[in-house]
Amino acid sequence: MTGRARIVHEPGRARVEPGEILVVATTDPGWTPLFLTAAALVTETGAIMAHGPTVAREYGMPAVISVPGATRLITDGQVVTVDGAAGTVTTAL
Known part of the structure; x- marks a missing residue:
């Protein structure tokens, strides 16, 4: 999935447009509404069974x-x- 990154530090103050890539340190249930419009997720932390x-x-x-x-x-x-599937995040030049 390719899109514009949206860096979010606080879910309550965030605005994610449809198709944007949600880039965060971590998530918890308070972040769930942002998943409705995001196209993909990148987190700094986590495990396979983590919230994000x-x-x-x-x-x-x-x-x-x-x-x-x-x-x-x-x-x-x-x-x-x-x-x-590959576990990669690449940036456009």
């Missing part, structure tokens, strides 16, 4: 977890490609 990847699977969206520094290395609005 579990909800992503339920919504059929690709997710890559445990990407150290993702919210710092990816720029808000940057075009990224998330390949959940």
